Every structure is written in structure tokens, then in C-alpha cells.
Amino acid sequence: MEKKVLFEIKALYRDDFRVSGFSFGHGEKAACIVGSMRGNENQQLYCCSQLIRKLKELEAKGRIHEGKEILVVPCVNPYSMNIKKRFWSIDNTDINRMFPGYDEGETTQRIAGGLFEAIKDYVYGLQFASFYMPGRFVPHIRVMKTGFEDVELAKKFGFPYVLLHTPRPFDTTTLNYNWQVWETKAFSVYTTSTEEIDRASARQAVESVLNFLRKTDVIDYDGFEGYVSKVVSTEEMVTVRNRTAGFFEGKAGAGEHVRKGQVLACIADCYEGNVTDEICSPADGTILFAHAEPRAYQNTAVYKIIPEKDEW
Amino acid sequence: MIETVVQVDLPVDETLQIRKMRLQPEDGGNGRRISIVTGIHGDELEGQYVCYKLSDYIQKNIKYLAGTVDVYPALNPFGIDSITRGIPAFDLDMNRIFPGNTEGDMNEYLAAQIVRDAAGSDLVFDIHASNIFLTEVPQIRINELHRDRLVPYAEEANVDFIWIHGASTVLESTFAHSLNAAGTPTLVVEMGVGMRITQAYGDRLFAGIVHLMKRLGIWEGEDFDVRTPIVSADNEDVGFLNASVSGIFLKNVEHGAVLKRGDLIGRIVNPLTGTVEDEITSPEDGWLFTIREYPVVSEGSLLGRILYGKESSV
Numbered sequence: 158m159e160k161k162v163l164f165e166i167k168a169l170y171r172d173d174f175r176v177s178g179f180s181f182g183h184g185e186k187a188a189c190i191v192g193s194m195r196g197n198e199n200q201q202l203y204c205c206s207q208l209i210r211k212l213k214e215l216e217a218k219g220r221i222h223e224g225k226e227i228l229v230v231p232c233v234n235p236y237s238m239n240i241k242k243r244f245w246s247i248d249n250t251d252i253n254r255m256f257p258g259y260d261e262g263e264t265t266q267r268i269a270g271g272l273f274e275a276i277k278d279y280v281y282g283l284q285f286a287s288f289y290m291p292g293r294f295v296p297h298i299r300v301m302k303t304g305f306e307d308v309e310l311a312k313k314f315g316f317p318y319v320l321l322h323t324p325r326p327f328d329t330t331t332l333n334y335n336w337q338v339w340e341t342k343a344f345s346v347y348t349t350s351t352e353e354i355d356r357a358s359a360r361q362a363v364e365s366v367l368n369f370l371r372k373t374d375v376i377d378y379d380g381f382e383g384y385v386s387k388v389v390s391t392e393e394m395v396t397v398r399n400r401t402a403g404f405f406e407g408k409a410g411a412g413e414h415v416r417k418g419q420v421l422a423c424i425a426d427c428y429e430g431n432v433t434d435e436i437c438s439p440a441d442g443t444i445l446f447a448h449a450e451p452r453a454y455q456n457t458a459v460y461k462i463i464p465e466k467d468e469w
Numbered sequence: 470m471i472e473t474v475v476q477v478d479l480p481v482d483e484t485l486q487i488r489k490m491r492l493q494p495e496d497g498g499n500g501r502r503i504s505i506v507t508g509i510h511g512d513e514l515e516g517q518y519v520c521y522k523l524s525d526y527i528q529k530n531i532k533y534l535a536g537t538v539d540v541y542p543a544l545n546p547f548g549i550d551s552i553t554r555g556i557p558a559f560d561l562d563m564n565r566i567f568p569g570n571t572e573g574d575m576n577e578y579l580a581a582q583i584v585r586d587a588a589g590s591d592l593v594f595d596i597h598a599s600n601i602f603l604t605e606v607p608q609i610r611i612n613e614l615h616r617d618r619l620v621p622y623a624e625e626a627n628v629d630f631i632w633i634h635g636a637s638t639v640l641e642s643t644f645a646h647s648l649n650a651a652g653t654p655t656l657v658v659e660m661g662v663g664m665r666i667t668q669a670y671g672d673r674l675f676a677g678i679v680h681l682m683k684r685l686g687i688w689e690g691e692d693f694d695v696r697t698p699i700v701s702a703d704n705e706d707v708g709f710l711n712a713s714v715s716g717i718f719l720k721n722v723e724h725g726a727v728l729k730r731g732d733l734i735g736r737i738v739n740p741l742t743g744t745v746e747d748e749i750t751s752p753e754d755g756w757l758f759t760i761r762e763y764p765v766v767s768e769g770s771l772l773g774r775i776l777y778g779k780e781s782s783v
């Protein structure tokens with residue numbers, strides 16, 4: 158293992174801002190794994206730390222294939238992590254809205270640009286990503302439909318689901334999108350949580366990444382085979398919304414199989430406690446995402462369900 | 470008459486309302502409409518003064534009003550109330566969620582209802598104030614996709630500068646783009662600085678709005694003279710000055726300064742060591758239409774923008 162500084166900025170009063178990378182093996186730039194980009198992405202940072210621990214062991218045992226190099230970047234934004242701020246410390250911009258970056262631009266454009274320069278030539282690009290809404294996920298792989306996406310490859314992680322996502326305007330400045338534009342096979346890995354560390358799903362994610370690296374001939378690894386992934390497009394998913402605002406009392410969680418008409422959650426009045434809305438499942442299926450905050454605003458997407466298909 | 474554009478119930482004993490003032494002659498007027506919109510970014514307050522001044526002026530001279538004036542002073546009331554640029558609780562830039570979705574979450578729903586309400590205006594002004602970091606001369610920014618339709622209006626709006634910029638996918642989710650794409654001409658004004666009100670700029674824009682109301686047949690009262698703006702359609706004309714080092718920026722000139730090549734724009738100093746880390750000079754002759762207001766900079770922070778080859782401003 159070799160630790161190297163991929164990008165650096167000198168600060169006025171803080172320690173230098175550094176993006177560090179950990180490389181394993183030598184040769185072709187085979188796979189790059191990126192962790193937290195926002196200050197609240199503890200789970201994504203944790204996943205990378207566990208992956209680095211495993212890769213160190215595998216490297217010591219000579220399990221990284223000759224002529225292949227793996228780079229892990231556990232954190233793109235230590236500054237925001239250390240002051241517990243989600244976005245960039247001074248101007249609140251999001252590094253994951255700045256790709257491919259620009260080395261003569263604003264600070265976060267330079268960070269994105271500096272990182273991208275270091276990671277754009279890898280064959281495979283994996284990012285431990287987080288969702289903008291607070292909640293819990295069934296671990297899955299997300300692939301953006303850019304015309305360069307590779308769904309068959311996404312199945313090699315062995316996650317239960319591969320989600321195909323049509324990019325919206327703001328997605329065009331994310332790392333995943335730009336990786337694909339630069340012809341890296343890019344995948345976003347979603348685990349259960351973001352702020353809280355969920356060890357079980359982190360372990361599953363690390364195993365899946367190692368599984369992927371084995372199936373793509375980057376490492377030797379004797380891990381679990383994984384699931385036969387189901388491919389679902391985000392358009393097929395059913396979004397369930399609450400009609401009233403109030404306390405959110407979830408009765409079903411991510412990963413649960415539910416029946417049409419089953420009560421998923423109740424909304425209760427914040428002052429008087431009476432139930433103001435009962436949220437029922439509109440379909441048979443599996444809960445991919447479940448809201449996880451004490452309260453909910455009106456019309457929040459509190460559940461996302463993968464509907465069951467006859468042919469499954 | 471104050472109207473509620475859209476409202477939603479919040480969890481704890483509060484209703485979020487986005488409201489507007491609709492000014493009309495008693496008979497309802499001639500059907501022509503101008504909409505003045507501001508407050509998408511909660512830390513940009515320059516438009517507050519313009520809304521107040523215009524509303525006050527029209528109400529005191531209502532007999533000259535021939536059409537409809539809709540004034541929307543606060544599209545992001547939570548942001549304005551909490552000195553937050555985006556939508557608090559969601560950490561979301563409101564100007565990245567348009568045109569919204571009536572079936573979507575609270576913010577998407579609000580965005581969709583705002584667009585529905587403003588659409589069909591003969592002209593919309595969307596007033597911004599840069600941000601808390603930069604001070605700008607009064608200017609209108611136009612996406613090149615909409616230049617033919619918008620430049621004739623912008624030239625009459627009494628601003629110093631019209632900046633026609635390249636199309637960008639990210640900007641497709643702005644309020645102005647959504648309306649322009651739907652056929653409602655919408656001008657984006659940037660002027661002054663965040664968290665402050667520059668009344669002189671507000672007065673200028675006010676005069677421009679009244680002048681355009683006159684041109685559109687909405688106003689039959691007094692007209693105001695407007696200045697001829699500089700129009701830049703070539704991105705090569707605009708130079709960006711970014712900080713080479715982190716430090717404290719001390720400006721040497723004000724925005725609007727006419728610069729000769731080599732003129733000192735400002736310095737970046739280090740108060741800990743007591744040293745000058747960099748001196749920023751003008752790379753060419755030009756006109757400084759943006760300057761850094763907020764002193765703390767990190768490497769890359771924008772310090773200013775220069776329009777090259779325009780030695781004399783307006």
C-alpha cells in the first residue's frame with residue numbers, strides 16, 4: 158500500500174487541505190473507489206476504511222493481480238467532515254456538483270478538477286454515494302443512463318438490486334456522470350445509511366466491491382458469490398407520499414416485502430397526537446427506501462417501493 | 470391586493486405561504502402583465518427594496534396603471550427569515566428545482582405553483598444580488614438560447630451591463646430558464662451584494678422597470694430615461710480573477726472601476742505572518758464589473774471579473 162496526496166490546497170489558518178489516496182498493486186489503472194464527498198457521509202468514509210483494511214491484507218498475501226492497480230480515496234472533503242458541515246466550509250458548494258472541475262476556477266471546482274485528473278483514467282470507478290433525502294436504503298448499485306452505462310457489469314457486485322437512473326440536469330456535474338463521459342465504467346454504491354454507521358451494510362458493500370474486483374480479474378478473493386441482481390429503472394419505482402405533515406411513525410422499513418394496502422406508516426398531529434394520515438402501500442413489492450426522520454413535511458417521498466413483477 | 474400563490478401546512482403549527490401583491494386598475498386593466506420576482510436566494514436582499522419602491526410608487530399613482538403588476542418579494546421565505554441562501558432544512562438551492570413538479574415533494578410543489586402563477590406574464594424580472602462574497606454592478610444575464618427575445622428588453626432596463634453567457638445543462642433547472650423555455654420572457658438581474666441593500670442600484674432598476682412598463686402599455690404615467698448598457702456576447706471578453714493563495718483579501722478599487730493594464734486591484738495578505746501573499750493586478754485594460762466583498766479567501770476564490778477592452782464604462 159502506498160499513501161499519496163492527490164490534491165492539496167494551502168489554507169490561511171487551518172492545516173493544509175488534502176485529498177489522500179491509497180494505492181494497491183502496480184500497473185494498469187484498474188479500479189478507483191471514492192468515499193465521502195460531503196461532511197455528513199460517515200458511512201461512506203467507514204466503508205472505505207474497511208475496504209482499505211481488507212485490501213492491505215490481500216496485498217500482503219499477493220492477491221492483487223500482476224499489472225493491476227487499485228486506488229481508494231476515502232474522503233474528498235476532510236475540511237467539511239472535521240467541522241461537521243455538509244458542504245464546502247466557506248461557500249457551501251457541493252464538490253459533487255463541480256465535476257469535471259476546473260483547475261483555474263473556484264475552490265471546489267479546483268478540488269473536483271484535481272481529484273478528477275488523478276482518477277479519470279481508471280477502467281472502473283466506484284463511489285460510495287449518499288442520497289439527498291434522509292432515510293434508509295436497501296443496499297444497491299446505481300447506474301446512470303448516459304449511453305455508456307454497463308448494466309451487465311453492475312450485476313457483478315452481487316447486490317440484490319441494480320437501479321438504472323436517468324440523469325437530471327444537475328446530475329451532469331456529478332463524479333459518476335463525468336466518469337462515464339470520460340469512459341470509465343462508473344457505479345454508485347448505496348448502503349443503508351449516511352450519517353450513522355451501519356456495520357452490516359458496510360460489510361456487505363465491502364464484500365460486494367471485492368466480489369466485483371474478483372469477477373473483473375483485478376484481485377483473487379474467496380468471498381461470497383452475492384445475489385443475482387434484479388435490474389430496475391427508477392421510473393418503475395413507486396413513490397409513496399404522505400398527505401399531511403406531522404410526526405412520522407414508520408411501521409415498515411427498508412428491505413421489507415409489503416402487500417398492496419398494507420399500512421406502511423402513520424402521520425400524527427404534532428400537537429394533539431391524533432393520526433391524520435395512514436400511508437398504505439399502493440403495490441406488492443419491496444421497500445427500497447424508507448424515510449427516517451421524526452417528522453415529515455407534507456407530500457414527502459417517505460417510501461420508494463420496487464413493485465413485484467409477475468415474471469419475477 | 471395580496472394573494473397567496475401557494476401554501477402548504479408545516480408539521481408544527483405553521484403554514485408556509487408564498488404571497489404576492491397584485492396591483493391593477495379598478496376595471497382590471499388591459500390584460501398586460503409584468504411580474505417582479507425576488508428572494509429565491511434568501512441571502513440576497515437587493516430586490517426587497519425594488520419591490521417596496523415599485524409597489525409604493527404604483528399605489529400612490531394608481532390612476533396611471535393600465536395593466537397588471539405582480540410583485541413577489543419572497544419566493545424563499547424560510548431562507549430570507551433565517552439568512553440562508555438555500556432552502557433551510559433541505560440544504561437545497563431553490564434555483565435548481567424549477568420547473569418543479571405538482572406531484573413532487575413540498576419544494577418541487579412550491580416551485581411548480583410559482584411557475585404556474587408567473588407564466589403568461591408579458592415580462593418577468595427575477596432580481597438577484599450575486600451572493601455575500603461579491604459585489605456586482607447592475608447587470609442582466611441572458612442565456613444565449615434566449616438572446617434574441619430578451620436583449621431588446623434588457624437594453625431598456627437601465628442596467629450597466631448585459632452579459633450573454635453560454636448555455637449550460639445545470640442552468641436548465643433555474644426559475645428564469647423554466648419560464649423562458651415556456652415562452653414567458655424573464656430577465657435575471659444581478660446587482661449589489663448579498664445581505665445588504667444598495668438603494669442607488671434599486672432606484673436605477675426601479676426606473677428601468679417603470680420604463681419597460683410604459684413600453685409594454687402597462688403604465689401611462691411618467692417615464693424615466695434609461696442608460697445604454699454595454700453588451701457582451703463573447704465569453705472571451707470576460708476575465709475571471711481567482712485567488713492564487715488563501716488569505717485575507719484587501720481591495721484597492723471598487724466595482725465599476727476602469728482599469729489600465731497593471732493597475733492594482735487588491736492584495737491577499739496573511740495577518741499571522743504580517744506579509745503580502747499576492748498582489749492582484751489587471752491583466753489588460755478593462756472594466757471591473759464584479760469585485761470580492763468578503764475578505765476571507767481560499768485558493769480559487771473569485772476576486773473579480775473584468776470586461777476587457779471596455780475602458781470607459783457608462
Ligand SMILES: [Zn+2]
Pocket residue numbers: 509510513597598599
Ligand atoms: Zn441569486
